[in-house]
Amino acid sequence: MKKMLAAATMALSLGASGLAMAEPLKIGMITTLSGGGAGLGVDTRDGFMLAIKEAGNKDITVVTEDDAQKPELAVQIADKMIQSDQVDVLTGIVWSNLLMAVVPGAVAQGKFYVSTNAAPAALAGQGCNKLYFNAAYQNDNLHEAMGEYANKTYKKMFILAPNYPAGKDSLTGFKRYYKGELAGEVYTKVGQTDYAAEIAQMRASGADGIFVFLPGGMGIAFMKQFAQSGVKIPVMGPGFSFSQDVLPAIGDAALGAKASGQWAPDFDTDVSKKFTADFQKEYNRLPSIYAVQAYDAAQLILSAAAKASVKDADAFRNELLKADIKSPRGNFKFNTNQHPIQDIYLTEVVKKDGVLTNKTVEKIFTDHGDAYAKDCKI
Amino acid sequence: MTLALALEQLLNGIQLGVMLFLMAAGLTLIFGVMGLINLAHGSLYMVGAFACAAVAAWTGSFWLGLIASLACAAAAGAIVELAVIRRLYDRDHLDQVLATFALILIFSEGTRWLFGDFPLYLDIPALLQGVVTLPGDATYPVYRLAIIAVGALIALGLYLLIGKTRLGMRIRAGESDREMIGALGVDIRTLYTLVFALGSALAGLAGALVGALQSVQVGMGEPVLILAFVVIVIGGIGSIKGALYGALLVGVTDTLGRFLLPQLLALFVDPSQAGMIGGAMASMLIYVVMAVILAVKPRGLFPPAHA
Incomplete structure (x- = not known):
């Protein structure tokens, strides 16, 4: 019975990948929602979900889990999300030590990782990877x-x-x-x-x-x-x-x-003003820098998902690289190491x-x- | 390094030690009298800080907040003792650890549910703002001196309470032989609730005092709890005197280690490396001290006589 189910799921997913655009995309968000660093993770989650909500795309689902700012927990969650939730893209980690624990394993299993914050030097130079993008900055x-x-x-x-x-x-x-x-x-x-x-x-x-x-x-x-x-x-x-x-x-x-x-709440551009107003309306507080970074990470994933299937890693990556988004920050494009070039x-x-x-x-x-x-x- | 800096760092160490004493006193009292390992002690510290911040924000008075922190932490402690801890005295330590760990999770999530995810604001009262000048032209915040004074008063108060009062006599008797004191007609259950509430109130007071210095946030109690355990292990489990000396030792060692180790290393390697290695070594220092003390005196510096 189990085998049959598996076969049926396989057939279904194969069938689905035939339809390029309307393909479901599952995003796994691992972030810090408890303990001393919770404020950062909550803003990350809320900024990310604001973009997802505005897009209103029902084919995109986000599963969120709390890493409690513990590297070992983040690794467990990542394994679970990849193996049992079958997510296509991972995101959300706030802290560099957690990111270093999760990203190498995730990209080795062929999953995209779009960072909303952490950007250690080790993953920006020789250790860079085609599947690892950073929407925030490089740590330095x-x-x-x-x-x-x-x-x-x-x-x-x-x-x-x-x-x-x-x-x-x-x-x-x-x-x-x-x-x-x-x-x-x-x-x-x-x-x-x-x-x-x-x-x-x-x-x-x-x-x-x-x-x-x-x-x-x-x-x-x-x-x-x-x-x-x-x-x-x-x-x-x-x-x-x-x-x-x-x-x-x-x-x-x-x-x-x-x-x-890279951004402050008083930025005088239409995109930034709209973002700040929407965020305040939704959550009744001013957004932080983490919220903007996560908002842009979500926009990047959405922009790529609209044009390419995540099952086709090269095509999806090329769409991500274009950085076809309207960032509250203003100028935003990717460097050769898939980290931002920005003001x-x-x-x-x-x-x-x-x-x-x-x-x-x-x-x-x-x-x-x-x-x-x-x-x-x- | 000047004398003024050394003096200032010594005071910083004592202040940290005094704060740890407030935590460790309750922990060691509860362990000594009831034989209970209470991991949730850090949560009571957090309850004190949140109660103080919330009441101070609501009334505008830090002092009312301080009273609220004592009251709330004592009440929370008493409720926890009646509802949960009471069932654990006859169980082994593993069950106690499990149950009190569950309490940590309940307190943390409960606090988050009540106050939200973001840290609260708590400032020091106007009366204690500012600095005093120390000999050698250094300055020191009045508030930190006040914490040292409060800690000294509490230490004196506990000494008198345990050593000179009837209640203290019963607490000591309870430590020595709980069945005998029960047989002599002392209501041991009420005594336990009282001791637990007293320990909780001290933790809550520490939380409120420190809350004005740092961020009032969920999970703030656990790092302090670990240090408090180090303190009572060094001092001898069950001994208030041991808790005091242990706390001062840990406070001063930690502060001076953080300050001196990188400087010492800078004589040999370049300053950036020295900062990194020295910082890492300093965070291990108190555990090294604990290991050495336990190797020499396995039951701590001041083990209670009966145990």
Whole structure:
């Protein structure tokens, strides 16, 4: 009986692949929906689902599971989604260490992975893959932009990041562009909640500026403690450090902080305004950078699915590469390593109508790619 | 490195230690008196932080929030003891671990259901904002000094409670021989509920105090819980005095390790490498200390006399 069923399913799926356009596409979303990083995952899911909902395509289904920010759990979920849910495309992982655990296995089994956030250097250079796309950036990008910005005003920077792949990419990226002296370079434990020891070092270091990459709850803890410490050195970071998911919890301590981002809620384009308004209407809060990235990842998958069957990997890949989407970010195209080429802006935390948000200040990079694309041979 | 920086880091270590003490005191009391391993202790810490943040946001007063955190955590602790824990005293530790782990999941999902996925905002009260100047021209946040003071007061209070009061006498008696104290007519069930609520209230207080320093979010209790277990194992399970010394040892070791190890390594390798390796080594340091102490004193620094 089981064999017959299997045969019948096979026949059905073969029959279905004959009809190119109306083919069902199953997307597996693995993201962080519990624990300290849940805010990032929830915005990822909500941004992604907004695009799916707007498309209104009934042939596309999304299965979502919570990885609890644990690599071993993410791998289990990916195996289950590939083997029992039979998904065609995977997406949604927020954290680089989880991504590194999942992507090599997934692409080896012939599944597409479109990243909504994590973009470790290891998968952008020699380790790049035809089936792995990144809709967000390459991990180093936003940090590179802050390094470039710091050159203008600062001579002695103190830099800090958590000790995991994206943290190392962060400080590497910053140092790639920053020309001044370093007052200190510190790696903290992932998930650390008390930064008193590091803040004391910052005070004693004689730094004239501080760059921190601390996503999620880590950033909230750091900014509050920094504000209470009475240290008056300007703090800056990549967009994640002051993203919409953490600003309400940091409070006024974040006011004036400079950050870099490919997008900010005040972008004055029709696409961006519509996206922000739709997101606010749907979820009753401002979208974060993660929501935009996931929204674009969904748009990319939708755009490719509209023109090609995911069963034909080459055709589907070619459609993805065209990046035929209207991104709230504005310019968006893929580099040779299937990571974005895009503009990066300087933003500042301001209070608008009583809500903390990011305001665009200036453009730092135009059509910025990444340093690893040249090593990618696909 | 200047004296001022060293002093500041020492205070940071003590402050972390005091916070750990508030967690560990309840944990060790519950283990000592009832023989119960309570993994859900971190959830009560979270309950305290959320209660404080919610009440502070609603009333605008941190102090009311603080009272709410004590009340809510104690109430949650008492309810949990009556509903679940009470059935576990005669079971072995594996059953207790399983049941209290389930409680963690229930508390976490319940909190998410009530408060949503995003971290809450909780600021320190105006009275405790600002910094004080230390000798050597360093400054230190008033709030962190206040935490140290609260911890010292609680330690003193617990010492008096356990050592000098009738209730404390019963708690000590319960630790030594629970059947005998029951036979002497002491209502052991109420005593257990009381001890559990007291331990929970201390965890809730720690959560509220720390909530103003970091992010109030679901799952905030578990990392602290692990450290609190390290503390009570180092200090000797069941000993309040051990919890105090263990907590200070862990707090100071962790803080100074994070600060000194990378600097020490920087003498040998380049600063970027030193930061990375030193950071990784610093996060292992307290576990190394625990291993060494257990090798020398297998029952911890201050094992209770009877055990």
